[in-house]
Amino acid sequence: MPPVDVLHQPRAMGQIQRALRSSRLAHAFVFHGPEGVGRELAARQLAAALLCPDARWVEVPAQRREHVEAPHELRACGACQDCRLCDADTHPDLHVVHRFLNRFHDEDRVRKLKASQLSVDVVRQFIIAETGRKPARGRAKVFIIRDADRLSASAENALLKTLEEPPDDTFMILIAPSPQDLLATTRSRSALIAFDALPKAFVQRQLSMRHRDKPPATLAWAAAFSAGSLGRALELLEDGVYEVNEAFVRGWIGAPADPSILDPDLWIKTAGALGSHCKKRDEELSDSEGQRMGLKQLIALSAACFADALRMGSGADALRVRSGAGAILNEQARPALQACADRWDRGAVCATLDRLHRAESHLDMNANTQLVVEALLYDVFAALRGEAMVAG
Numbered sequence: 404m405p406p407v408d409v410l411h412q413p414r415a416m417g418q419i420q421r422a423l424r425s426s427r428l429a430h431a432f433v434f435h436g437p438e439g440v441g442r443e444l445a446a447r448q449l450a451a452a453l454l455c456p457d458a459r460w461v462e463v464p465a466q467r468r469e470h471v472e473a474p475h476e477l478r479a480c481g482a483c484q485d486c487r488l489c490d491a492d493t494h495p496d497l498h499v500v501h502r503f504l505n506r507f508h509d510e511d512r513v514r515k516l517k518a519s520q521l522s523v524d525v526v527r528q529f530i531i532a533e534t535g536r537k538p539a540r541g542r543a544k545v546f547i548i549r550d551a552d553r554l555s556a557s558a559e560n561a562l563l564k565t566l567e568e569p570p571d572d573t574f575m576i577l578i579a580p581s582p583q584d585l586l587a588t589t590r591s592r593s594a595l596i597a598f599d600a601l602p603k604a605f606v607q608r609q610l611s612m613r614h615r616d617k618p619p620a621t622l623a624w625a626a627a628f629s630a631g632s633l634g635r636a637l638e639l640l641e642d643g644v645y646e647v648n649e650a651f652v653r654g655w656i657g658a659p660a661d662p663s664i665l666d667p668d669l670w671i672k673t674a675g676a677l678g679s680h681c682k683k684r685d686e687e688l689s690d691s692e693g694q695r696m697g698l699k700q701l702i703a704l705s706a707a708c709f710a711d712a713l714r715m716g717s718g719a720d721a722l723r724v725r726s727g728a729g730a731i732l733n734e735q736a737r738p739a740l741q742a743c744a745d746r747w748d749r750g751a752v753c754a755t756l757d758r759l760h761r762a763e764s765h766l767d768m769n770a771n772t773q774l775v776v777e778a779l780l781y782d783v784f785a786a787l788r789g790e791a792m793v794a795g
């Protein structure tokens with residue numbers, strides 16, 4: 404049950420409405436921002452407004468007024484045949500393009516390729532060839548390009564010509580985390596629309612509507628740890644990351660007297676389990692890529708736990724609690740973390756945070772995962788016991 408309207412994106416929605424109002428409507432857009440904040444939903448709304456013959460400027464209803472800049476917006480009618488086709492994702496002029504389309508490519512060779520990138524073959528068949536045809540329903544053609552940051556260099560270059568001289572009836576919406584993920588030439592030919600992280604309270608409310616069985620503390624944690632991405636927060640709950648976090652926070656609280664959290668085998672096994680969830684969402688991931696993603700998640704959970712202790716130890720947390728701003732991430736473990744903050748040396752906590760960060764960059768550089776974990780845990784153990792780190 405996704406929200407039917409894009410909420411809490413007044414800046415992006417304002418930019419889109421201004422573009423629609425302008426006499427020279429852009430033909431290419433880059434919707435950029437974090438995953439799971441409404442970029443694709445906004446792209447589909449824009450597509451519907453372009454494809455619906457009865458789209459008109461209407462007053463924004465009162466309950467959504469705070470989410471938009473202007474009191475009027477261009478909306479698809481929601482009732483005509485085009486709107487119904489858009490809703491059912493079967494509109495012949497709405498093309499959602501993604502890297503896995505290679506499986507439907509005409510050529511056997513392309514169907515067999517790994518889809519880790521959005522390839523030039525997919526761009527040629529599913530975008531460029533399509534732009535040469537008239538719109539099936541006569542009005543316009545809209546291409547939504549998912550994960551445009553995964554366009555291969557040759558695919559993005561192949562797209563440039565279409566972006567440069569787009570047919571009058573063709574619109575492209577590229578979705579990416581950041582405009583920097585695209586070539587400067589792509590950026591300069593597109594209207595850049597920035598999406599922001601969602602407010603934590605909104606994410607938490609949405610989670611509670613979908614996960615009525617989960618305790619509020621679990622939902623609050625997922626909303627906070629997702630950094631304003633509803634999509635990410637839902638994944639955290641579905642993948643059981645909260646339970647993993649509980650175990651890891653407990654483990655760190657007991658360390659270094661109880662060193663069980665410093666067992667590399669525990670990390671590798673848990674990372675594998677988390678990685679298998681990532682693989683379910685992206686079948687192209689190999690076991691080792693999944694495990695690497697799982698390890699990065701464990702590093703992020705551990706870093707959040709030490710960051711909490713640091714905030715509590717330095718008094719920054721008390722200031723934020725007084726000011727009414729949210730406090731630490733692991734609110735459920737506050738008393739035990741306070742005890743850690745009092746017990747652990749602050750320099751050791753800072754060194755541990757730095758060490759976790761470095762381990763993450765080693766994983767990004769494809770270092771051997773077993774070695775990264777062993778060296779990391781060895782160093783953190785030393786730091787927590789008041790010894791100097793040796794590796795790095």
Ligand SMILES: [Zn+2]
Pocket residue numbers: 455456457458479480481482483484485486
């Ligand atoms: Zn309509």
